[in-house]
Amino acid sequence: MMFFLEVTISGLMAGVMYSLVALGFVLIFKASGVFNFAQGVMALFAGLTLVGLMEKFGLPPWAGIMATIAVMILLAWLIEFLILRRLVNQEHIILFMATIGLAYVLEGLGDVMWGSDVKLLDIGLPQGAVDWLLDDYNLYVEKLEVAAAVTAVIMVIVLAIFFQKTRIGRALRAVADDHQAALSVGISLRTIWVIVWSVSGIVALVAGIMWGSKSGVQFSLSLIALKALPVLMLGGFTSIPGAIIGGLIIGMGEKWAEIYMGPIIGGAIENWFAYMLALVFLLFRPQGLFGEKIIERI
Amino acid sequence: MSPEPVQTRIFEEEILSVSDVSLSFGGVKAIQNVSFDIKRGEIRAIIGPNGAGKTSMLNVINGFYHPQEGLIRFKGKARRRMRPSIAAAQGIARTFQNVALFKGMSTLDNIMTGRLPRLEKGIFGEIVNVFLQAAYLGPARRSELEQRKYVEEIIDFLEIQHIRRTPVGRLPYGLQKRVELGRALAMEPELLLLDEPMAGMNLEEKEDMSRFIIDVNDQYGTTIALIEHDISVVMDLSDRIIVLDYGRKIADGTPGEVQSNQAVMDAYLGVPHE
Ligand SMILES: Nc1ncnc2c1ncn2[C@@H]1O[C@H](COP(=O)(O)OP(=O)(O)O)[C@@H](O)[C@H]1O
Numbered sequence A: 001m002m003f004f005l006e007v008t009i010s011g012l013m014a015g016v017m018y019s020l021v022a023l024g025f026v027l028i029f030k031a032s033g034v035f036n037f038a039q040g041v042m043a044l045f046a047g048l049t050l051v052g053l054m055e056k057f058g059l060p061p062w063a064g065i066m067a068t069i070a071v072m073i074l075l076a077w078l079i080e081f082l083i084l085r086r087l088v089n090q091e092h093i094i095l096f097m098a099t100i101g102l103a104y105v106l107e108g109l110g111d112v113m114w115g116s117d118v119k120l121l122d123i124g125l126p127q128g129a130v131d132w133l134l135d136d137y138n139l140y141v142e143k144l145e146v147a148a149a150v151t152a153v154i155m156v157i158v159l160a161i162f163f164q165k166t167r168i169g170r171a172l173r174a175v176a177d178d179h180q181a182a183l184s185v186g187i188s189l190r191t192i193w194v195i196v197w198s199v200s201g202i203v204a205l206v207a208g209i210m211w212g213s214k215s216g217v218q219f220s221l222s223l224i225a226l227k228a229l230p231v232l233m234l235g236g237f238t239s240i241p242g243a244i245i246g247g248l249i250i251g252m253g254e255k256w257a258e259i260y261m262g263p264i265i266g267g268a269i270e271n272w273f274a275y276m277l278a279l280v281f282l283l284f285r286p287q288g289l290f291g292e293k294i295i296e297r298i
Numbered sequence B: 001m002s003p004e005p006v007q008t009r010i011f012e013e014e015i016l017s018v019s020d021v022s023l024s025f026g027g028v029k030a031i032q033n034v035s036f037d038i039k040r041g042e043i044r045a046i047i048g049p050n051g052a053g054k055t056s057m058l059n060v061i062n063g064f065y066h067p068q069e070g071l072i073r074f075k076g077k078a079r080r081r082m083r084p085s086i087a088a089a090q091g092i093a094r095t096f097q098n099v100a101l102f103k104g105m106s107t108l109d110n111i112m113t114g115r116l117p118r119l120e121k122g123i124f125g126e127i128v129n130v131f132l133q134a135a136y137l138g139p140a141r142r143s144e145l146e147q148r149k150y151v152e153e154i155i156d157f158l159e160i161q162h163i164r165r166t167p168v169g170r171l172p173y174g175l176q177k178r179v180e181l182g183r184a185l186a187m188e189p190e191l192l193l194l195d196e197p198m199a200g201m202n203l204e205e206k207e208d209m210s211r212f213i214i215d216v217n218d219q220y221g222t223t224i225a226l227i228e229h230d231i232s233v234v235m236d237l238s239d240r241i242i243v244l245d246y247g248r249k250i251a252d253g254t255p256g257e258v259q260s261n262q263a264v265m266d267a268y269l270g271v272p273h274e
């Protein structure tokens, strides 16, 4: 029983990571109908920038994080200025292609600026097991994962307030609903885009920090984006709660499958199980758990 | 047809002028060399057969389309290209031929979007405001309540209290048009562009809408540009009329003048163009 709990918790913690990345996707998709292929690379880029800034300039973690947030906002502004603005009336598939291009540019940029070796990211997050759980219940839970989960929960609450209660949130929902009408009431698409890409950049930074603290900042970070895909299929492309719950389900399901089905079916089940789960789910609920619309926009 | 209004209203100050505007899409010349003006306070109708370029004209005025030639002068400032968000900030509001509402939101929320202060102020001002709002503090909270009060007045004015909380996607077409008008009014526009506000309505709904248009013009002093197919409505409501046909202006004047214009009659009766 303890073992089952341990597996479940570790699955949930991994799921939190997926949720974070999926959240970045959902924000951008809602505001612009663009599937941002570069979301995973943005996490890598943010992680690299943070490590780089801390190493090169000897910045303390908090200053490094602030500086990286500034870089991500600048990046959002550049993306709007150089790409989105120019492709505004194009087909979504063109914009999608542009984000593929962006992914490679960012990857190269991170490489050129900070080098391509695996980097340790240490911003002083706690390491090791949570002692009292281990001592009293013989349950092994990583402190880092708890920190990740707590951070993610805080992020989600902040974002929920941001989008439900503020004028920018109302503007964003308006843009997501009808571009023309939103423009006609004076909402500036450009401003909204810079804001959602900035927020996605910050979400990517959080994902980058969590993943980087655990396994080092390295290229594989950009691949977690691929794990976000089944999460989106499950949660719906336009639903923030969907991204969260979807991430948790996928993380948990994946771990269960790995531990309990892996030995029977054979290895590497964790590589494809999430997609299987999402596909089966798609057959029954193509709009996702909380999705408002069928995914017709990509 | 209705008789001319008993009293001809006189307007002096120009709020908008369009000079030699031409707009084409590839080979299609949607607007060719059109010029006209709109005076502050008047109701100006734009009529013409389908495809004449009426909607395109509104799109040029509020910045959705960028004409290849010509100038638009609004409140004394001339320009050719315009961003819709800036047009809105300067006081131009509009409704759409095919209702464009935020389908997922309630009537109230839809109209509230008209009160979103222009995000043109810049991102940093907005971010500060977000924190104020998140903390639900002083100025932000007060302003939210004030916005809300203004919107409630509009809801009363348009007699749509009973559907305040209804998601607009579920409303019948006529009411959707009314909500759309409400959203435009919430922007406190100086110039209101209405694209076929009565299309698809029954007689009673048309009468209601006519009354609202007259009242808006009367009570708020809003200048109105109105596209409408129902000729009797146009004759009743408008101070002056522009007639477009195949992207060209073929007549411009009071309802009486336009009615007695041969070219207009030809365009409407479908005399073939050679
Ligand atoms: N976005 C567009 N792309 C291509 N052609 C357009 C576009 N908008 C309008 N047109 C063309 O311009 C002409 C005028 O259209 P429109 O302004 O909608 O006329 P009206 O509103 O008077 O019926 C039509 O031939 C129409 O097909």
Ligand SMILES: [Mg+2]
Pocket: B054, B055, B056, B097
């Ligand atoms: Mg039209």
